[in-house]
Amino acid sequence: MNSEKGRLLKINILRFDPHIKGDKPRIETFEIEEAPGMTLFIALNDIRQHHDPSLKFDFVCRAGICGSCAMIINGKPGLACSTLTANMDSDISLAPLPVFELIGDLSVFTGNWMRSLNNRLEAWIHQHEELNIDQLEQRMEPELAEEIYELDRCIECGCCVAGCGTIQMREEFVGAVGLNKIARYQIDPRDERSDSDYYELVGDEDGVFGCMTLLGCEDVCPKNLPLQSRIAYLRRKMLEIGLKSNTEVCSC
Amino acid sequence: MRHDREQKSIAAYRCGFISYMPARLDFIQSATGLILALFITLHLIFEASILISKDAMLAVTKFFEGYYFFGETYPGIISFLAASIFFIFILHAMTAVRKFPSTYRQYRIFISHNNNFKHSDTSLWLYQVITGSIMFFLGSVHLYMMMSQPSQIGPYASADRIYSEWMWPLYLILLISVILHAFIGLYRVTLKWGLFSLFSKNTGNSKQDKKNKVLMKKWMFIGIIVYLTISLLSLGTYMLIGYQHADKVGERYHSQPQTQPAAPVAEEPSAK
Numbered sequence: 001m002n003s004e005k006g007r008l009l010k011i012n013i014l015r016f017d018p019h020i021k022g023d024k025p026r027i028e029t030f031e032i033e034e035a036p037g038m039t040l041f042i043a044l045n046d047i048r049q050h051h052d053p054s055l056k057f058d059f060v061c062r063a064g065i066c067g068s069c070a071m072i073i074n075g076k077p078g079l080a081c082s083t084l085t086a087n088m089d090s091d092i093s094l095a096p097l098p099v100f101e102l103i104g105d106l107s108v109f110t111g112n113w114m115r116s117l118n119n120r121l122e123a124w125i126h127q128h129e130e131l132n133i134d135q136l137e138q139r140m141e142p143e144l145a146e147e148i149y150e151l152d153r154c155i156e157c158g159c160c161v162a163g164c165g166t167i168q169m170r171e172e173f174v175g176a177v178g179l180n181k182i183a184r185y186q187i188d189p190r191d192e193r194s195d196s197d198y199y200e201l202v203g204d205e206d207g208v209f210g211c212m213t214l215l216g217c218e219d220v221c222p223k224n225l226p227l228q229s230r231i232a233y234l235r236r237k238m239l240e241i242g243l244k245s246n247t248e249v250c251s252c
Numbered sequence: 253m254r255h256d257r258e259q260k261s262i263a264a265y266r267c268g269f270i271s272y273m274p275a276r277l278d279f280i281q282s283a284t285g286l287i288l289a290l291f292i293t294l295h296l297i298f299e300a301s302i303l304i305s306k307d308a309m310l311a312v313t314k315f316f317e318g319y320y321f322f323g324e325t326y327p328g329i330i331s332f333l334a335a336s337i338f339f340i341f342i343l344h345a346m347t348a349v350r351k352f353p354s355t356y357r358q359y360r361i362f363i364s365h366n367n368n369f370k371h372s373d374t375s376l377w378l379y380q381v382i383t384g385s386i387m388f389f390l391g392s393v394h395l396y397m398m399m400s401q402p403s404q405i406g407p408y409a410s411a412d413r414i415y416s417e418w419m420w421p422l423y424l425i426l427l428i429s430v431i432l433h434a435f436i437g438l439y440r441v442t443l444k445w446g447l448f449s450l451f452s453k454n455t456g457n458s459k460q461d462k463k464n465k466v467l468m469k470k471w472m473f474i475g476i477i478v479y480l481t482i483s484l485l486s487l488g489t490y491m492l493i494g495y496q497h498a499d500k501v502g503e504r505y506h507s508q509p510q511t512q513p514a515a516p517v518a519e520e521p522s523a524k
């Protein structure tokens with residue numbers, strides 16, 4: 001179709017495999033020809049196919065749904081599969097996401113980090129009584145269902161974590177991904193936990209009161225989740241508990 | 253089953269290590285910041301009365317010394333106001349410093365994150381840390397002076413302090429720091445607590461929230477530019493008055509006779 005030659009892209013990749021003895025972090029530059037409609041994901045495959053088969057990076061869905069291909073693109077976290085090279089300078093630098101365990105090159109293990117976060121925040125529906133699956137589910141207003149779904153769209157790609165200056169200074173901080181989950185369960189009527197219960201999970205400086213409103217999460221989220229306003233909402237809810245509760249009250 | 257476990261563990265947690273202080277500290281930080289930012293926007297406007305005339309500045313000074321309420325001036329009121337602001341200032345500093353990088357390692361991580369990320373809101377926080385650190389010292393000096401020498405305010409007294417007593421370098425740095433800190437702070441506090449969606453029924457409207465953020469940022473820049481212009485002009489005016497008045501340091505300004513016929517004559521310094 002298009003026989004014109006594309007731009008020459010210079011892709012600089014921060015490479016390091018902690019599993020190879022003696023391997024040292026270094027920048028390697030690959031030159032490839034840009035193709036029409038090329039995404040970074042396609043460019044990386046090109047490199048792996050034609051230049052270096054040992055290059056490590058993750059992908060599954062190629063459509064911005066699975067969140068596997070999150071990486072630092074020219075200093076900013078983003079998904080490789082939904083980043084068009086046409087919108088970028090021909091000099092592109094790529095690095096793995098910080099904070100997460102490095103598997104090698106651009107591949108990081110977000111899975112175990114997210115799993116321990118979910119365990120820590122008990123990110124599942126809590127009900128006092130066992131669910132009777134023979135009964136019809138309680139009805140819900142469509143607006144509320146939409147609102148829950150909006151927050152449920154999180155794909156746990158880790159971009160918000162990589163864009164958060166707070167979590168990089170203080171690793172115990174739960175980050176926007178964690179706070180978004182709590183905000184999601186807090187508005188869900190099927191979850192019977194009270195705000196005091198949520199306060200136990202995020203009512204401290206590792207939780208919502210550790211957030212410094214740097215807004216990196218909001219600006220890099222590939223799913224455009226309303227993180228700033230949801231964290232603000234959670235902060236207000238948790239403040240209500242903090243102001244109401246008397247620290248002296250104790251039943252034991 | 254789960255319920256029992258929850259009841260027990262919650263009771264145990266409450267006695268043990270669940271604290272409501274983090275919520276309160278965060279609230280105190282934002283509330284004191286908001287008060288101080290609103291205070292400074294008024295303070296700088298009152299200072300800028302010197303741009304209108306010396307008499308206007310004197311009228312503002314007398315107003316705060318209670319002249320129009322009691323018929324006499326009570327500089328003690330200024331001391332009291334300065335002490336109250338100092339108290340709020342200290343509370344704000346103590347709660348805000350919790351968020352500062354506390355080790356060199358944290359500092360280095362943040363700086364490199366900021367440099368690589370090139371994200372304006374992350375950099376704005378860094379400005380808050382820098383301007384806040386400057387004000388720990390310069391703000392304290394200024395507030396203590398206002399507390400201890402409340403009567404030394406007026407068109408000549410202030411100008412002499414700024415020019416002849418070499419306060420202008422301090423005021424210049426303090427002025428730039430406080431304006432940046434206050435307006436960046438106002439912008440950040442609205443987003444931190446979602447003040448726009450405070451009264452909305454649901455948890456907020458995402459699209460509207462994003463629009464509000466852009467709008468607030470615009471107002472922040474407008475505020476910074478307007479206040480820097482007004483305040484630097486008024487500081488310049490005090491410098492000019494101080495320069496012209498340098499050989500008469502200590503002499504106080506009095507209203508021109510046509511506005512206040514009786515009182516100023518009685519207060520006219522005998523040396524003149």
